[in-house]
Amino acid sequence: MSAAHTLVDLLAGRRDAATLGRGEWDGVISAARAEAMLATLAHRLADATVPPAVAALFADQRAAAATAQQQALWEAEMARRALAPRGIEFVLLKGTAYAAAGLSCSEGRQIGDLDILVIAPDVRRAENALLNAGWEWVKSDPYDDHYYREYMHELPPLIHKTRDRMIDVHHTILPRTHRTTPDALAMVSDAVRSHDGFAVLSPADMACHCAAHLIADGDLQGGLRNLWDFHCLTRDFAAADAHFWGKLDGRAELHGLRATVDRAARLARDIYGAELPPGWDRHVTGDGWFRRRLLARDDWGRSRNWLLQQAFYLRSHWLRMPPAMLARHLWTKWRKR
Amino acid sequence: MRYATRIAVGPVQFRIGSDWRAPIAAIERLYAGYPRDDARPADAAVRLFAARPWRRWLRPSVHIGGDFTVPDALPLPLSMGLLAAEMGMNLQVALGWRRHLLLHASAVARDGRALVMSGESGSGKSTLAALLGEEGWRLMGDEFTLVDPVSGDALAFPRAVSLKNAAIGEVAERVAPERLGPLLARTPKGDIRHLIPRAEAIAAMHEPARPALILFPRFGGAAAVEPMGEGEAFVRLTEASTNYVALGEAGFATLARLVRETPAFAVSYPDSASGRALVEGLWAEAVR
Numbered sequence: 001m002s003a004a005h006t007l008v009d010l011l012a013g014r015r016d017a018a019t020l021g022r023g024e025w026d027g028v029i030s031a032a033r034a035e036a037m038l039a040t041l042a043h044r045l046a047d048a049t050v051p052p053a054v055a056a057l058f059a060d061q062r063a064a065a066a067t068a069q070q071q072a073l074w075e076a077e078m079a080r081r082a083l084a085p086r087g088i089e090f091v092l093l094k095g096t097a098y099a100a101a102g103l104s105c106s107e108g109r110q111i112g113d114l115d116i117l118v119i120a121p122d123v124r125r126a127e128n129a130l131l132n133a134g135w136e137w138v139k140s141d142p143y144d145d146h147y148y149r150e151y152m153h154e155l156p157p158l159i160h161k162t163r164d165r166m167i168d169v170h171h172t173i174l175p176r177t178h179r180t181t182p183d184a185l186a187m188v189s190d191a192v193r194s195h196d197g198f199a200v201l202s203p204a205d206m207a208c209h210c211a212a213h214l215i216a217d218g219d220l221q222g223g224l225r226n227l228w229d230f231h232c233l234t235r236d237f238a239a240a241d242a243h244f245w246g247k248l249d250g251r252a253e254l255h256g257l258r259a260t261v262d263r264a265a266r267l268a269r270d271i272y273g274a275e276l277p278p279g280w281d282r283h284v285t286g287d288g289w290f291r292r293r294l295l296a297r298d299d300w301g302r303s304r305n306w307l308l309q310q311a312f313y314l315r316s317h318w319l320r321m322p323p324a325m326l327a328r329h330l331w332t333k334w335r336k337r
Numbered sequence: 338m339r340y341a342t343r344i345a346v347g348p349v350q351f352r353i354g355s356d357w358r359a360p361i362a363a364i365e366r367l368y369a370g371y372p373r374d375d376a377r378p379a380d381a382a383v384r385l386f387a388a389r390p391w392r393r394w395l396r397p398s399v400h401i402g403g404d405f406t407v408p409d410a411l412p413l414p415l416s417m418g419l420l421a422a423e424m425g426m427n428l429q430v431a432l433g434w435r436r437h438l439l440l441h442a443s444a445v446a447r448d449g450r451a452l453v454m455s456g457e458s459g460s461g462k463s464t465l466a467a468l469l470g471e472e473g474w475r476l477m478g479d480e481f482t483l484v485d486p487v488s489g490d491a492l493a494f495p496r497a498v499s500l501k502n503a504a505i506g507e508v509a510e511r512v513a514p515e516r517l518g519p520l521l522a523r524t525p526k527g528d529i530r531h532l533i534p535r536a537e538a539i540a541a542m543h544e545p546a547r548p549a550l551i552l553f554p555r556f557g558g559a560a561a562v563e564p565m566g567e568g569e570a571f572v573r574l575t576e577a578s579t580n581y582v583a584l585g586e587a588g589f590a591t592l593a594r595l596v597r598e599t600p601a602f603a604v605s606y607p608d609s610a611s612g613r614a615l616v617e618g619l620w621a622e623a624v625r
Binding site for chain 1: 352354376378379380382384404584585586587
């Protein structure tokens with residue numbers, strides 16, 4: 001039983017925290033830290049019986065996460081003040097969106113950069129507005145800059161010069177060169193308002209984006225957190241709307257993300273015990289690789305299974321760009337090492 | 338990890354894992370007199386590791402990691418494994434600790450009141466704290482001072498004092514040799530030798546002390562004392578804190594209270610003797 005298994009068992013509620021041996025907490029805490037989920041775990045186990053030292057650490061984590069969320073929402077407000085006067089509308093994505101919408105996965109969720117989505121024609125104006133409002137370019141490498149602008153789904157990251165916070169301005173949710181091209185315009189048009197006036201994706205689109213981010217756009221590094229997001233989102237949306245799974249299916253179809261969303265749902269079932277409706281509740285052989293990749297974390301928080309990591313790294317690039325371009329890209333990156 | 342140990346410094350329980358035995362043995366020797374509770378889960382994990390498996394034997398070099406890792410940080414030779422462990426512990430506390438406001442400052446206490454000394458590397462704050470710790474003061478720490486957001490008290494983090502260069506000789510002549518660690522010559526930070534705090538200081542490491550005086554020492558130049566306003570002390574301490582921003586409003590309130598309630602001075606001193614005399618004078622004023 002690896003530390004990552006114990007971590008997901010605790011999150012899923014399959015294991016009572018009171019039954020953990022004294023030697024197990026170290027591994028769970030390190031694995032949770034490595035997955036950026038320690039504060040999430042602290043929320044999940046807020047009422048559980050844990051050793052006093054763990055309870056104190058969890059209390060620290062909950063308080064720190066609450067402050068970090070407040071700061072992340074403030075950053076969203078700063079972006080609104082920079083963009084709204086120029087008539088540029090944006091949709092919040094990922095962690096900041098979950099916090100703005102008060103969704104359950106935001107409890108303790110670590111929020112890194114501010115991610116926003118604008119329609120493609122507004123991207124350059126948004127960049128200018130942000131540059132005028134104190135954000136600066138981070139990447140000085142011309143190849144990376146060019147790569148972002150030509151092929152990616154977002155601008156090169158910008159950082160605010162006094163607040164030291166990054167913003168990622170997206171115009172769609174997967175790289176331009178990706179095999180799948182979701183309908184970003186439909187996502188923006190169907191966005192909904194959170195209670196404090198920020199636009200966030202509709203429930204089905206939010207789950208689609210979460211699944212795309214997890215399964216289609218990376219090497220699954222830190223994927224347990226994204227999968228937890230997906231699990232909480234779909235569970236809560238389905239509880240509020242009996243037709244949610246059907247809507248999600250239709251929306252995934254529209255974005256070309258059906259297999260991706262299906263897989264995320266099955267992994268949420270396998271790892272976090274999600275209950276899936278009939279039709280979703282299937283068993284697919286390839287999922288085993290994903291489960292192994294997601295749980296490849298030892299009791300010192302280290303990534304395990306180097307070969308599997310490399311395989312998923314290559315897969316992420318394979319999905320992201322056509323073969324000739326991939327060869328060129330990896331060659332350029334390798335020469336610069 | 339192949340080798341591991343646990344140590345508690347102030348409120349922080351560390352577990353330290355290593356690919357080699359030597360750094361663990363060195364840290365266990367240095368911290369042998371500290372209270373040890375192996376059943377307590379760790380707050381922070383430090384890893385000392387070889388970047389490639391063969392580098393455990395072939396030109397072994399120690400990478401520093403753990404819960405938090407600085408990308409691209411240069412490794413240290415195995416002979417400096419003790420320094421690597423110390424740097425790893427500092428890193429985890431600096432980046433991970435959230436229970437208290439963390440100041441990059443040394444502190445000593447007397448009669449339940451604390452003197453906090455903040456300054457850059459080379460300001461003499463470590464040496465001054467170490468010397469005061471041998472002369473009737475309780476050493477609270479030479480690197481970090483924790484301030485409790487609830488009570489406003491200072492809490493100790495009395496790790497082994499990291500003496501550097503000329504300070505090694507100055508302190509070594511005053512203490513028993515068994516209280517000194519091995520000499521780590523020509524490290525990236527100069528020569529280093531660790532001083533184990535007095536047993537009383539270690540035994541009292543969980544006792545909070547109300548801050549009574551804040552000093553910003555500067556070693557070198559003529560002896561001088563300059564009172565510092567609350568605003569300047571506040572700004573300088575935000576710069577000396579690694580978690581002020583992360584603590585948000587609690588950090589602001591804690592630091593504002595500290596500078597409002599505690600007189601602060603910038604002091605320069607040409608040598609340790611005059612530094613200690615300055616401290617004693619200002620302390621007598623502060624606690625009167």
